[in-house]
Amino acid sequence: MSGDIPKNLRYAETHEWVxxxxxxxxxxxxxxxxxxxxxxxxxxxxxxxxxxxxxxxxAAIDSVKAASDLYSPVAGKIVAINPALEDEPEIISNxxxxxxxxxxxxxxxxxxxxxxxxxxxxxxxLEEA
Amino acid sequence: MSKKTxxxxxxxDAGAKLIDFGGWEMPVHYGSQLNEHHQVRQDAGIFDVSHxxxxxxxxxxxxxxxxxxxxNNIDKLKQTGKALYTCMLNEQGGIIDDLIVYYQSxxxxxxxxxxxxxxxxxxxxxxxxxxxxxxxxxxxxLSMLAVQGPQAREKVKSLLPEALQTSAMALKPFNxxxxxxxxxxRTGYTGEDGFEIMLPHEQVSDYWDKLLAAGVKPIGxxxxxxxxxxxxxxxxxxxxxxxxTPLESGLTWTVAWQPDERNFIGRQALENQKSTxxxxxxxxxxxxxxxxxxxxxxYVENFGEGEITSxxxxxxxxxxxxxxxxxxxxxxxxxxxxxxxxxRAKVVKLPFVRNGQVCVDLNIx
Numbered sequence: 001m002s003g004d005i006p007k008n009l010r011y012a013e014t015h016e017w018v019x020x021x022x023x024x025x026x027x028x029x030x031x032x033x034x035x036x037x038x039x040x041x042x043x044x045x046x047x048x049x050x051x052x053x054x055x056x057x058x059a060a061i062d063s064v065k066a067a068s069d070l071y072s073p074v075a076g077k078i079v080a081i082n083p084a085l086e087d088e089p090e091i092i093s094n095x096x097x098x099x100x101x102x103x104x105x106x107x108x109x110x111x112x113x114x115x116x117x118x119x120x121x122x123x124x125x126l127e128e129a
Numbered sequence: 130m131s132k133k134t135x136x137x138x139x140x141x142d143a144g145a146k147l148i149d150f151g152g153w154e155m156p157v158h159y160g161s162q163l164n165e166h167h168q169v170r171q172d173a174g175i176f177d178v179s180h181x182x183x184x185x186x187x188x189x190x191x192x193x194x195x196x197x198x199x200x201n202n203i204d205k206l207k208q209t210g211k212a213l214y215t216c217m218l219n220e221q222g223g224i225i226d227d228l229i230v231y232y233q234s235x236x237x238x239x240x241x242x243x244x245x246x247x248x249x250x251x252x253x254x255x256x257x258x259x260x261x262x263x264x265x266x267x268x269x270x271l272s273m274l275a276v277q278g279p280q281a282r283e284k285v286k287s288l289l290p291e292a293l294q295t296s297a298m299a300l301k302p303f304n305x306x307x308x309x310x311x312x313x314x315r316t317g318y319t320g321e322d323g324f325e326i327m328l329p330h331e332q333v334s335d336y337w338d339k340l341l342a343a344g345v346k347p348i349g350x351x352x353x354x355x356x357x358x359x360x361x362x363x364x365x366x367x368x369x370x371x372x373x374t375p376l377e378s379g380l381t382w383t384v385a386w387q388p389d390e391r392n393f394i395g396r397q398a399l400e401n402q403k404s405t406x407x408x409x410x411x412x413x414x415x416x417x418x419x420x421x422x423x424x425x426x427x428y429v430e431n432f433g434e435g436e437i438t439s440x441x442x443x444x445x446x447x448x449x450x451x452x453x454x455x456x457x458x459x460x461x462x463x464x465x466x467x468x469x470x471x472x473r474a475k476v477v478k479l480p481f482v483r484n485g486q487v488c489v490d491l492n493i494x
Contacts, residue, residue, distance in 0.1 A: 038161075062442065064163060066422070
């Protein structure tokens, strides 16, 4: 069970996905990750304007089971967070790749996207695990 | 190699996600822990708790033995079938396990102890038995089901052998009845009404199938944990262990101090601790956004520091709740450190929920 893995996105080993929207990177967690977490009850997002490094811990998701830290896949500045998640974290479970996005980053380096896994590579990683 | 209950295949058939629990491969959920939680609060759910250890104790000296072995006093049990919740302590007053003991006759009692503590419990009980010569038999031939929720007893009724139906439905809370190897107790670990049923492995699948057919839903260990937490019930190994006494674990009510002359294991240590300023156990509701989890640090202004012992999101309160071991003192609010932030939490009287009803004032949120 690896869940849905859209071809057009890039992935971090820590199960975040990244979409390039005209130079702004949208970040969320994968279908596989939300499924593993179970019922979500609380999401803590970074503050807008915060500068983050690649692989820096910057958000957290609590499910009924446990708390999980989330990492910024690339370096940059947080320019937006998904306001809907504060009251309805379950949006992530229902729509991990669209309505359930977590935050948007203005990347320090637009090419940093290339350092992330492709859909094929992420799929392979899940199968190995 | 983890052990499997007689219902292992039934769990797979029901779509269970399995995890290791105390050496047993057990269902943690069957899809959604939240839905399972609400199912028990609002209707009826069934738990396979066959991993728990059932021990029968038989002998002329059974009463003196249990008076010595257990911190609560079995002499409180006046009527056949009555159950007692108690701790079993070491000499230092530390909790070896918490358990339920059922009074079956003046020469026979049944005990149900935890799965993860199976080996050390049996070794300890045998060791203490040296001078009492009680016959101790683990009932590995029995499965155990818990059917819990406001509709639970009604749904179980028609499945019971005729000879047991009337007596089972007439049971008061914390009482049991039995016939041959089918044992029905009106007990549980959810804060809801219901039964715990011990029965031979060969019969358990039939009960399981029929209860599912009657609309009772299977419930995993995940919801079992959030239900017991809301119900204010401790979990061994998490909320207390051999380094903690009942007085530090919210279980002072289970210690029978009277009569003075009853010498139970750990008594002297508890008597000594009683007159000291020892840590206390409190329920907490988190006022800020977040979720309480075990081992988070708690700051109590003017009194010191403590720790969350177990915590979770409460589906019934729609808030984060937890148990904590804190310094003694007069205070109503504390701070919990969660991800380097200090969040406010309110001390509340346990339980959080009982029989579907919220017991804490939600206006604090």
